[in-house]
Amino acid sequence: MTGPGRPTLADAIGQMDPGDRELALTARDLLTKVYRPGLHEVAAAARLADGAIVTGVHVEASQGRASVCAEGGVASAAAARQAGIVALVAVLRRPDGAAYYLIEPCGVCAELLADHHPAAAIWVGDQGQPVRIQAADLLRYRVSRQRRVEP
């Protein structure tokens, strides 16, 4: 959703340190390149513990449940490198214009990130303000999993 409460990417970037700003710009540039309305509307970039930056792109399916989130793509890329996520920024673009917004993980991705990368810094919008929080705090009352893995 692009409700009035969602921070623009420009506002969010203004609050980021250079490392997170690099992630935001990486995600934005990727989304500019691959954006297709209704098909690829979100891109995410994350810095890993090994220093690499990995990315993911939202892939919408004709049946909504089969869709893949950008954050899921990032989590898969991190697993492939056997490295934990240090920080993650996801960017949304909607068909109604060229504006970019900061977007927080959906509930499914919040659980995925909290399971595997609880200490990762995730940028979210809180009352319209861009905020950097830990993945473990995305779902405060979630059931914690025994099989959580953090490299």
Ligand SMILES: [Zn+2]
């Ligand atoms: Zn998601």
